[in-house]
Amino acid sequence: MLFNSLQFAVFLPVVFLLYWFVANRNLLVQNLLLLVASYFFYACWDYRFLFLLVFSTFLDYFTGIKIHEAENKSRKKFWLWLSISVNLGFLGFFKYYNFFVASFAEALAHAGVQVNVWSLNVILPVGISFYTFHGLSYVIDIYYDRIKPEKNFIDYSVFVSFFPLLVAGPIERATHLLPQIRKERTFDYGTAVDGLRQILWGLFKKIVIADNCAEYANLIFNNPDHYSGSTKVVGAIFFAFQIYCDFSGYSDIALGTARLFGIDLLRNFAFPYFSRDIAEFWRRWHISLSSWFRDYVYIPLGGSRGGKLMRIRNTFIIFILSGFWHGANWTFIVWGTLHACYFLPLLLTDRNRANLEIVANGRLLPTLREAWQMAVTFGLTVLAWIFFRAEDVRHALSFIQGIVSRSLFTIPQVKPINIILLTIGFLIVEWLGRDRRYAIEKLFTGSPRFFRWSFYYSLVLATYFFSGKEQQFIYFQF
Template sequence: MLFNSISFALFLPIVFFLYWFVTQKNLRNQNLLLLVSSYFFYACWDWRFLFLLIFSTVLDYYTGLKMSEAQSRGAKKFWLWLSVSINLGFLGFFKYYNFFAESFAEAVANLGFHVDTWTLKIILPVGISFYTFHGLSYVIDIYNNKIKAEKSFIDYSVFVSFFPLLVAGPIERATHLLPQIQKPRIFDYAQAVDGLKQILWGLFKKIVIADQCAKYVNLIFNHSGEYSGSTLWVGAVLFAFQIYGDFSGYSDIALGTARLFGIDLLRNFAFPYFSRDIAEFWRRWHISLSTWFRDYLYIPLGGSRGDTTTKVRNTFIIFLVSGFWHGANWTFIIWGLLNALYIMPSILFNTHRNNLDIVATGRVFPTVKELLSMLVTFTLTVLAWVFFRSETVSGAFHFVGTMFSGSLFTLPEVFPKLQILLVLFFLAIEWMGRQQQYAIATLGLQKPKAVRYAFYYMLILMIVVFNGNSQQFIYFQF
């Protein structure tokens, strides 16, 4: 069930009505409705994998209770590692089995031997990387005494499987979401309106920006050998906006939908393409994943403490794991490696926290230095996205090589003027709203009501007009 589908447009109002008008006076019934709705939402993808989601939920719920009952640190550690091993085992099997089998066979073949590998036609359960990380953060936080085990199975299950975030995040923490699930919720009209606005902006990002860019991105990447360097630059830049519009659009819809039910989810994007260096980019891109790796991998490894070797090692580990999390392909590993190399100078010279504020705060335009910094950061990001989008490593290197060939100075064969104008319009709105939680959160509030509603209706009209090229959300494959 896609957020931009007719089925979701019917599903959401029904759940909303039942939630606020039938179960509003009973918190347990509200949470039970959310749980049933979430399981139905997930079963619409593939009902068979619903049992895997339920198994993962039961495993971590039971593990949490056993850890809270444990009389020794050793017993707690046993239950922690049992949960971690089983969760990562399932994730590894469904997501990485074929990758490791094929990579092993290829490595052995390079040594002159032939090995017949047995590979499976494995369907990747949608959202498995996200709900697995929900459960892992929960049991790790219990082990570290940050939270206590949740005794209500319904409440814990809603935390893991709340339908707005179930298939593509944001990756929630029990410390943030569980308290909201446990306390009574009262309908807040202003919060609901804000949620609808964020849903509207998310749909615009997805349908008008991401899906329209996808047409030209697929054309250029699938036939990259036939095009000039200038055309490949067009494709790479459009992919940067496709993946941003697609993923941040999903996150906006998820956050807005949750707000309709009186729940605030973690922010996942903070205008990353206005970053002035790579460190700032990663504080603004897929925030819930970046902070998850920071808290549960980078800091336990020692973080930025220790000598230079330790800092370099930990930085490379975090980015390589991040690349591997995104998919079983060497292209993702190289994408992670590139970002590690990009950020290394700021780590070595301790400048990675230089840009903690919002660019051009209180000003309409950035300074020349800020503009150049943003352009350099964006260009580096675009080059890394080529590896993320490409099917093979050799294809990615050939793509980048052509981008910097002499044909760069020719006119591009593919230059979608309308889509480029839409991207520029999108960028202008994002720039004007960069100090808010999302671009149109407070945009135009000082304007007459008629002007504001004209803007909203324009967005709706554009969504309707461009809705014919519906694409699955990119991050569903992760």
């Protein structure tokens, strides 16, 4: 069930009405409704993998209690590593089995040894990377006495499987979401309106910007030999906006939907393409994942407290893991390694926290220095996105080689003027709202109602005009 589908447009109002008008003021019934709705939502993808979600939920619920009740550290470690091993075992099998088998066979072939390997037609359960990380953070937090285990199985199950975040995040923390699930929730009109506004903006980003950019990006990436270097640059830029608007659009819809039920989810994007360096980019891009790796991998490894060699090692570990988390392909590992190389000079010169505030804070326009910094950072991310989008490393290198040619200085063969104009308009709106949780949160506040509603209706009309494709969100495959 896609967020941009007719099915979801029916599903959401039904659950909303039952939640506030039937289950209102009864916390147990509200949470039970959310759990049933979430399982139905997931079953619409593939009911066969619903058992895996339930099993993972029960495993972490049970091991969390056992960790808390253990009388000594060795028993705590046993239950912790049982949860980690089983969770990562499932994730590794479904997501990485064929990758490891094929890579092993290829390595042996290079050494002159030919082997026949068994590959499986494994279907990747949607959302497994996200709900696995929910459970892992929960049991790790219990092990380190940051939280106490949740004894109510329904409440814990809602934390793991709450349908707005179930298939593509954000990756929630028990310390943030569980207290909201436990407490009584009452309807707030202003919060609900704000949620609808964020849903509208997320749908616009996905349907109008991402899906249209995808058409041209796919055309160019799938047929690179037919296009000039300048056209390949256009294709790479289109993919950069496709993946940003696709994923941040999903996150906006997820956060807006959660607000309809009186729940605030973690923010996942903070206008990353306005970053002035790669460190700032990673504080603003897929925030829930980058902060997860920071808290549960980077800091336990020693963080930045050790010497230069340790800091370099830890930086490469988390970026390579981040790349590998995205999928079973060497392209993602190269993508993560590239970002580690981008990040390293900032870390070693202690400039990785130089840009903590939003760019041009309190000003309409950036300085020339800020504009140059944003352009360079965007250029570096676009280069890395080529590996992320390519079918394999050879495809990416061939694509880049095609860019670095005389044809780079020719006029691009693809000229989608309407999409370019829409994207420029989108960037202007994002720039004006860069100090908010999402771009249109306070846009036209204080202006006459006519201007505000005219803008909203233009978003609705544009979304309706470009709807009908129902393209899957990119991050569902991760």
